[in-house]
Amino acid sequence: MPNQLRSQVILSIETNAGGVAKSTTAYNLAYELGVRGYSVALLDIDPNESLTLFCGLRESSHPGTMADVYDPSFAGNYPLMTAWASKIDKIQVCKGGKELHETIRLVSKDLRGPYVLADRLSDYPLPHNFVIIDCPATLEPLPLTALAACTHVLIPIQPEYKASQSAAAMIEWYYHNCKQLRLKPAPKIMGIVPTRWKSNWGAHQSIVEELPIVCQQLGIRFFNPIRESADILNASGRGLPLGIFRPGREARADFQPIVDALIQELAEMGDR
Numbered sequence: 001m002p003n004q005l006r007s008q009v010i011l012s013i014e015t016n017a018g019g020v021a022k023s024t025t026a027y028n029l030a031y032e033l034g035v036r037g038y039s040v041a042l043l044d045i046d047p048n049e050s051l052t053l054f055c056g057l058r059e060s061s062h063p064g065t066m067a068d069v070y071d072p073s074f075a076g077n078y079p080l081m082t083a084w085a086s087k088i089d090k091i092q093v094c095k096g097g098k099e100l101h102e103t104i105r106l107v108s109k110d111l112r113g114p115y116v117l118a119d120r121l122s123d124y125p126l127p128h129n130f131v132i133i134d135c136p137a138t139l140e141p142l143p144l145t146a147l148a149a150c151t152h153v154l155i156p157i158q159p160e161y162k163a164s165q166s167a168a169a170m171i172e173w174y175y176h177n178c179k180q181l182r183l184k185p186a187p188k189i190m191g192i193v194p195t196r197w198k199s200n201w202g203a204h205q206s207i208v209e210e211l212p213i214v215c216q217q218l219g220i221r222f223f224n225p226i227r228e229s230a231d232i233l234n235a236s237g238r239g240l241p242l243g244i245f246r247p248g249r250e251a252r253a254d255f256q257p258i259v260d261a262l263i264q265e266l267a268e269m270g271d272r
């Protein structure tokens with residue numbers, strides 16, 4: 001757990017599947033928190049660069065990536081870039097990218113492997129109110145470093161017939177690794193959120209009726225689904241959050257319960 005000079009929520013978005021809207025959720029949450037006046041650092045630890053693309057930074061010539069942060073020579077100079085700088089000054093991104101393949105090898109050999117990111121964030125704390133870590137689809141080893149570094153975990157789940165099993169498997173992964181890594185305190189599971197939800201699909205409806213029951217049994221918060229929306233898809237392709245691309249669209253409301261919950265967690269940390 002990083003030394004926290006002030007309260008800071010470090011949110012890791014973790015699932016064991018690709019295309020579940022982890023990155024989409026990460027950057028739209030970052031923007032919505034920014035709009036509410038909070039500063040956010042988005043850390044992309046995925047070798048595929050979708051977050052960089054979604055944040056409109058693909059053309060950026062800035063050379064640094066999260067691979068530099070994991071590197072043993074890192075001395076606190078986070079290669080952060082401001083996203084959507086002409087609109088907002090609250091959100092900074094540290095890119096992912098293919099350099100992270102080498103990081104995976106380094107982390108596997110490092111004596112403190114799973115704790116490397118926690119060590120960095122503790123030795124060189126970021127000043128932001130929120131740090132959001134966008135994980136790759138496989139669960140190890142980089143998502144393990146995110147688990148060890150974070151204060152909170154959000155689990156997006158795609159509605160499909162094995163959604164309940166996927167959710168249960170993720171929770172099992174979480175408990176197993178919190179125990180193995182002796183995370184004290186263990187990060188808190190913010191909740192499970194179904195993504196890419198098609199409300200007019202019978203199958204999606206029945207899945208989304210079933211999931212809250214599973215969550216209740218597990219004692220985990222269930223967030224209302226984030227709907228499948230052409231606006232969300234087109235926004236990501238343009239390198240913009242929905243809140244800039246189509247600010248008035250209803251789908252934007254789907255992110256708000258998670259934003260509210262994150263702000264509440266930050267406030268509660270400050271009270272402690």
Ligand SMILES: Nc1ncnc2c1ncn2[C@@H]1O[C@H](COP(=O)(O)OP(=O)(O)O)[C@@H](O)[C@H]1O
Pocket residue numbers: 017018019020021022023024025050137195196197226227228229230232233234236237
């Ligand atoms: N709610 C949504 N509606 C429509 N398209 C979405 C939605 N969420 C994500 N997408 C699209 O699905 C694809 C995968 O999403 P992404 O966030 O990259 O998933 P992950 O990070 O889990 O691999 C992207 O092209 C993204 O734009």
Ligand SMILES: [Mg+2]
Pocket residue numbers: 022023024046050051134135136
């Ligand atoms: Mg992604």
